[in-house]
Amino acid sequence: xxxxxxxxxxxxxxxxxxxxxxxxxxxxxxxxxxxxxxxxxxxxxxxxxxxxxxxxxxxxxxxxxxxxxxxxxxxxxxxxxxxxxxxxxxxxxxxxxxxxxxxxxxxxxxxxxxxxxxxxxxxxxxxxxxxxxxxxxxxxxxxxxxxxxxxxxxxxx
DNA sequence: GCCAACGTTGGC
DNA sequence: GCCAACGTTGGC
Numbered sequence: 315x316x317x318x319x320x321x322x323x324x325x326x327x328x329x330x331x332x333x334x335x336x337x338x339x340x341x342x343x344x345x346x347x348x349x350x351x352x353x354x355x356x357x358x359x360x361x362x363x364x365x366x367x368x369x370x371x372x373x374x375x376x377x378x379x380x381x382x383x384x385x386x387x388x389x390x391x392x393x394x395x396x397x398x399x400x401x402x403x404x405x406x407x408x409x410x411x412x413x414x415x416x417x418x419x420x421x422x423x424x425x426x427x428x429x430x431x432x433x434x435x436x437x438x439x440x441x442x443x444x445x446x447x448x449x450x451x452x453x454x455x456x457x458x459x460x461x462x463x464x465x466x467x468x469x470x471x
Numbered sequence: 472g473c474c475a476a477c478g479t480t481g482g483c
Numbered sequence: 484g485c486c487a488a489c490g491t492t493g494g495c
Contacts, residue, residue, distance in 0.1 A: 325493090349478080353488045372493055380476045430494080 322462040323367040323378070323444055324358065324418070333368050333380040333423050341385055341419040345393050346401050348413065352453040357388045357414045359455075366418060367464060369444070370427075377427035378464055386417035424468030427435055438463050459470045 324344065326332065336342055347353055362371075366382040382409035393401035406412040433439050443454040 327493090342492070450477065450494095452492085 319458075320359070320361065320364045321367070321456040321458055322355070322364060322384075323369055323454045323456050324382070325369045325371040325396040327372045328370045328379075331368065336368065336380075336382060336420045338419065338425060339420070343391070343417050344415045344468070345391055347391070347400065347415060347452060348403075353413055353415075357454070358371045358416050360384045360388070360416055362386065365421070365461065367461065369370060371452075375427070378433075378468060379427045380423040380425070380460055380468070381421040381435075381465065382418040383421050385419035388414040388416050391415045392428045422469070425471065426468055428464050428467045434466075436463075440454075452458050 316373070317453075326458075328334075331342070344356065347356065347425070362384055364384040366384065367378045369378050370376060370378045390406075391413040393399050394406040394411060394413045395401035396402055401413075403412050430444075433442065434445055439445065439460055440471050441451060442450075442456070442460055444456075
């Protein structure tokens with residue numbers, strides 16, 4: 315049941331977890347997602363090998379800053395069991411976890427961050443989920459042609 | 472720091 | 484099951 319490769323965009327605040335953190339760690343669990351739609355993408359849709367646009371949000375110049383890759387099957391987010399942590403989920407049990415996540419591995423950091431403002435101005439990206447009004451979902455599907463275009467913008471000298 | 476747009480919660 | 488109130492996200 316090998317499906318075609320899929321593409322995603324995942325937002326992170328760089329003071330929480332940045333592309334440089336991922337570069338250092340090589341691989342990391344995507345902890346702390348507490349939105350059902352984002353969880354469902356990780357739990358039901360993502361496949362090992364899918365590529366990720368790594369996006370920095372809540373900064374002066376929001377931008378896609380690099381690429382990652384889905385590196386695991388979904389598994390329970392351990393932070394939901396940490397009673398004193400901010401991600402604690404009282405409805406969750408070990409048998410029935412509420413929140414699942416996948417591991418993301420580092421692929422590359424862009425030479426040129428692709429700014430949100432330049433993506434908005436780019437006709438080729440006019441249908442991107444990210445650019446839709448009111449869109450704040452932290453994990454979003456990305457079309458292949460959008461992914462390839464952003465990758466070329468980010469990596470060209 | 473503001474605030475629009477969403478998502479979640481909880482009373483009824 | 485509705486919906487008002489509240490909380491959060493995230494660009495500006």
